[in-house]
Amino acid sequence: MIEESASPPDYGLEQPLAPRRTRLEEFWLLFRQNRLAIMGLIIFILFFCIAFTGLLLTSGSDPVFDPSLVRLQEKLRAPFSKPHLETLRPNEIPTLGIYLLGTDDLGRDVFSRMLQGAWVSLTVGFVAVGISVIIGIFMGGIAGYFGQRHIRLDQVLVTCLLSAGAALVFFNQAKWGAVLLVLGHAYIFYLLLMRLIAVRKIPPKRFELLHLDTISIDTLIMRLVDIMLCFPSFFLILTVVALLPASIYNIMIVIGLTSWMGTTRFVRAEFLSLREQDFVAAARALGVDNFRIIFRHMMPNAIAPVLVSATIGIATAILTEAGLSFLGFGVPPPHATWGNILSDGKNFIFDAPWLTFVPGFSILVVVLAFNLFGEGLRDVLNPKLRERH
Amino acid sequence: MNHQNTLLSVNNLKVYFRSDDTLARAVDGVSYEIRREETVCLVGESGCGKTVSALSILGLIPQPPGEIAGGSILFNGQELLGLGDEDLQKIRGNQIAMVFQEPLTSLNPVFTIGDQIGEAINIHENIAEAEVNARCIQLLTDVGIPSPAERMSAYPHELSGGQRQRVMIAMALACNPDLVIADEPTTALDVTVQSQILKLLRSIQKERAMSILYITHDLGVVANIADRVYVMYAGVIAEQGSTENIFRQSQHPYTQGLLASLPTRSKRGQRLHSIPGTVPSAAYKPPGCPFHPRCPHAITRCREEYPGMCDYGGGHLARCPVMFKNDQWCK
Numbered sequence: 001m002i003e004e005s006a007s008p009p010d011y012g013l014e015q016p017l018a019p020r021r022t023r024l025e026e027f028w029l030l031f032r033q034n035r036l037a038i039m040g041l042i043i044f045i046l047f048f049c050i051a052f053t054g055l056l057l058t059s060g061s062d063p064v065f066d067p068s069l070v071r072l073q074e075k076l077r078a079p080f081s082k083p084h085l086e087t088l089r090p091n092e093i094p095t096l097g098i099y100l101l102g103t104d105d106l107g108r109d110v111f112s113r114m115l116q117g118a119w120v121s122l123t124v125g126f127v128a129v130g131i132s133v134i135i136g137i138f139m140g141g142i143a144g145y146f147g148q149r150h151i152r153l154d155q156v157l158v159t160c161l162l163s164a165g166a167a168l169v170f171f172n173q174a175k176w177g178a179v180l181l182v183l184g185h186a187y188i189f190y191l192l193l194m195r196l197i198a199v200r201k202i203p204p205k206r207f208e209l210l211h212l213d214t215i216s217i218d219t220l221i222m223r224l225v226d227i228m229l230c231f232p233s234f235f236l237i238l239t240v241v242a243l244l245p246a247s248i249y250n251i252m253i254v255i256g257l258t259s260w261m262g263t264t265r266f267v268r269a270e271f272l273s274l275r276e277q278d279f280v281a282a283a284r285a286l287g288v289d290n291f292r293i294i295f296r297h298m299m300p301n302a303i304a305p306v307l308v309s310a311t312i313g314i315a316t317a318i319l320t321e322a323g324l325s326f327l328g329f330g331v332p333p334p335h336a337t338w339g340n341i342l343s344d345g346k347n348f349i350f351d352a353p354w355l356t357f358v359p360g361f362s363i364l365v366v367v368l369a370f371n372l373f374g375e376g377l378r379d380v381l382n383p384k385l386r387e388r389h
Numbered sequence: 390m391n392h393q394n395t396l397l398s399v400n401n402l403k404v405y406f407r408s409d410d411t412l413a414r415a416v417d418g419v420s421y422e423i424r425r426e427e428t429v430c431l432v433g434e435s436g437c438g439k440t441v442s443a444l445s446i447l448g449l450i451p452q453p454p455g456e457i458a459g460g461s462i463l464f465n466g467q468e469l470l471g472l473g474d475e476d477l478q479k480i481r482g483n484q485i486a487m488v489f490q491e492p493l494t495s496l497n498p499v500f501t502i503g504d505q506i507g508e509a510i511n512i513h514e515n516i517a518e519a520e521v522n523a524r525c526i527q528l529l530t531d532v533g534i535p536s537p538a539e540r541m542s543a544y545p546h547e548l549s550g551g552q553r554q555r556v557m558i559a560m561a562l563a564c565n566p567d568l569v570i571a572d573e574p575t576t577a578l579d580v581t582v583q584s585q586i587l588k589l590l591r592s593i594q595k596e597r598a599m600s601i602l603y604i605t606h607d608l609g610v611v612a613n614i615a616d617r618v619y620v621m622y623a624g625v626i627a628e629q630g631s632t633e634n635i636f637r638q639s640q641h642p643y644t645q646g647l648l649a650s651l652p653t654r655s656k657r658g659q660r661l662h663s664i665p666g667t668v669p670s671a672a673y674k675p676p677g678c679p680f681h682p683r684c685p686h687a688i689t690r691c692r693e694e695y696p697g698m699c700d701y702g703g704g705h706l707a708r709c710p711v712m713f714k715n716d717q718w719c720k
Contacts, residue, residue: 278495282496285489286482287480288482
């Protein structure tokens, strides 16, 4: 038997043997090898800076670049052309001294409009993906962690009762609706009370029917995902946007609400395997509660595929927003977005090709950059794919 | 028996696992008790219900498919079965802690070990950050990790298997529990590291005056560490007694078979003994004594009637009336 001395002999163990590399450094070393992804990252940072400065320079009562300043006498000027200074009032002279990207059919400076539109694209991309990731993580987490639990018949009935009550109130049958709502809430209150009082959950025989299991939580959530995926999402968005008042926030929310399914599937799949890991059992044995296990112990382990799909999701959201604006369902007109610049320019595609080329090319580059960056992330974060490079 | 001295007593515990058409009786009426400052070993082959009985103490059996079909688990006089999750969470880690079999996967790969030990303290005690850190470093020192202050910021993958198991032990000790359940903590480690860990457990147990429930299939470990031993077979206790009783005067044919299977110096050059047959599956147990198909001493009555515990005195009991050589069939 090898005896272990109380204080270990000093073999210079106080010094770590190998130079420590943090996860970030290791990550960066791997990521650096993928040139396309680096290019994506550079364009991503550039786009972020442009959008942010664009917001600062084009907003306010007296912006440096005024995207909505109409100069009818200067319409459809080509890129890099000099303004006819004699026809312009002093406040109408473009800030740069030239029309960097030309002007549109109302003589508005396309460069200013592109700057304004960049911020729209950026916020739509990030907020929509933020919404979809939050929903996706929440749904996927529940499906993966609590998926095996069943929804009882009484819970289904109470849900029906409450929604029927709400519907009745909505359709001006307030009296009956209120009765149903009160009944539903009374039952929920009763259940909570029983949980506080009773230690063991043994249903009395006569109520056994009410405690029948209907479907598992996993089935409920994942079939909902399947249903949502069945809709061609662009047309779903079109329908919803047609019903809602046109505003940038509605677009963000609608895109977010129709794109969470992929994240849900990723998170659920990760959670199904993580749930069986020993460190989760160990955390439970330490007395960690479910909420903390899900969000502190399991989520950081499951975040890699979510991050990748979110990056690519931003590209998709930007594209969707541009598509909606192009069709005229997007952000309402005086505000410029890349989609409606493109849409306005399509009527003059032969006379003023820059009106379509500039926003179209910008969308292409940004979407491509996000996709390349996302794929680079995936290659680094997923060790199984690393050998390919 | 001094009941003041009993820390944990498991009485007639039954844990079943239900699948579509079968009922696996993983633990089928197990009773054992652990006294204060005592190391108890639970020995048995894979699948005999050792781990399941330990997990049910902490309420960690997934339900469904598992179900606690009966029995009671008294800890410090408090019934643990049927406690709600919130109440159990206060006991887990705080009064009963567990060390798992696989040190390689039992630590969360994305957190530093300082974070993980600190969390064990933070969950149960409300103390300042600096104090938590100081205690983590003290714990790491106690379990023999070199340069503990620097190791606080190390990730699990930077440690060796033995070190990780030491970290797991440190986490288990974080709140000074009364009972540590060690579920085969040395099985995944090599023999030298195993003896270090056992030595560590023994010294910590003396220092902190706690009890250990040590689950293993390794009789060598049992001889090394146990005060008392319970031998489990097919979901029931086959024999129980002090380590001396079990190793010198074993009465159950199963225990005798296990001991005969150990390689010893006197058996050099001979074939090792093995118990014929395999462990019955928890779903299809033979009627009567579960060991009778493999037992060299089985009589007809063994096939029909479930044997009771026979008392050999001094806390030494064995579930084999045939070997008791007393005409009565023990109850």
